Amino acid sequence: MPEASHLIGEDDMPLPPGVNERDFTAALGEFRRVVGDDWVFSSDEDVNLYRDAYSPFLNEPEDPVPSAAIAPQSTEHVQECVRIANRYSLPLWAISTGKNLGYGGSAPRVSGSVMIDLKRMDRIIEISETNHYALVEPGVSYFDLYREIQSRGLKVWIDPPDPGWGSLVGNSLERGGGYTPMRDHFAAQCGMEVVLPNGELLRTGMGALPGAETWQQYNYGFGPYLDGIFSQSSLGIVTKMGVWLLPEPEAYRRGTVSVATNEALVPLMEEINYLMNSNTVQGTLRLQSALAAFDDANVSQGWAADLQFYGPDKVVDAQWEHAQDRIRSRIPQATFIDGPKHRFPLSEEKIAGMANAVPLGIPGLSAFQFGAGENQGHLWFAPIIPMTGEAILEAVNVLSQALAELGVPASALIPPQSYFPRSIVIFVGFPITADTETNRQTRETYRQLVKLAAEHGWGEYRTHIAFMDEVMECYSFNDHVLRRFHEQMKDSIDPNGVLAPGKNGIWPARWRDQRA
């Protein structure tokens, strides 16, 4: 395994582990010949921009810092950069727009990694208004694609996640979620172009068939379906991706159903599951309860669920009416409130007056009001739990009690949501502060929650770079065969271990004893 280097790079940045200064300087020279002098960053000032802006190691020596950053502008550039990295055994860490905030931002798992910053690869290659898909490069943000669609007057929607400045490619690869019927972003990707660890170029699905016009229309191509192994992955750098879009619906409406007791959440979730799995209720389900006061005295505050409907004007009204009828017949005490209804397109004035238009396919940053003005950032804990009333009640009780015992404010617990079909995510948003001791306690609390959740069968769908080993450790069925299989693939496909060592707890052979 490479030894941690104490040498210093061109400025004060660390050298890549196991790489001497002469080789590092030579590698930077080769990178410069590929991407140009202006797009190789190696000064403190520039490289510090790639630290995690919301780091739980803020101002601590463990805070991961790269050795340099390279910004290619084409797939060919990326291929050349990967080949150079192999020649010098340099660890690379690729980012799209670097806005994976709360999960590590742009920072690498291993200090001294060389960043591959794909932001300059920002071409929107195709938008289909008739079959509702786009083909984009990793530097394209949700804002970028939205603006392009608006400027061309196309009648298609994107499904933004909370951070509108995020990359469609990056968010899909991290298996992020949004709020419209297209909310499962990895499920809505169709066709990838991938630079493999040896620099070779792969296209998945129908992209493997020269001349095929269905790369963004049919996921699977022929043979084993590969796309999944490039998500949350260190097996390639994705340089193009197809994403499915939503035809602009005629109308949207929201309705809220409330039940006064926790017991009623059980039949309510059964009815909501029926309605969602039969596509009557669409988009992300958002539950609300008196979570901020969730203790023994307030445990029976009841629940409210926001149900969303997208489609023809008359149909969304009928769907809401049907949802009310169905829930009322099962839970006579349930109450219903009509939410807002919109017809599309919306006027610019109407959009400007909305606090959060993300469920309407309009990207924004309103979610960053969370902790704004008080904290230095936040850290997300994000376990997947069953989509049942019983499981939600159990998870809220277990997590809120654990947070209380660990001294974390109950407001850190975010109400349950269904970003992904047939499951629930309950986020805990830990504040990152300027106080090192508070952040240390947060890291310890996070680790305890990972274990506690796993004991209940709840695993994180995604985690911060600092906890990837701990989370992967929990996915331990049959003596960690999942991790062993991943690492067998890693060693076979990336024998020099150059791509993202440690990503999601998967370490190449030469780095394996770095596992936390």
Add this chain to the structure above:
Amino acid sequence: MRRLAVTAIAAFIAAAAVWAQDGADPSGKAVYDKWCTPCHGDGPGKPGTMVLIQRYGDRLPALLEERSDMTYEYLQTFVRQGVGVMPPFRKTEITDSELEAMIDYLLR
């Protein structure tokens, strides 16, 4: 404030259209509209504006475009180092020349 918000959205789209067509180095206002308005624009759901309202009350405008007390170094520091939940912006996002143009626009 409402009129400013509508204008900002229109500018946001118009700037993108120009940018997408010719890839030309955008004006300082276009840089501001693209990178700053989603957080520091007018209207609800803008975390940057919300924080500055809380921080300054009536002492200073919450909208950066209405401020007259900022300096080049002040703005450069916030963009390149970030503050609170605002992350720093890398040179692949806002180049040095775009940053200069954007600051010139705010200091106009």
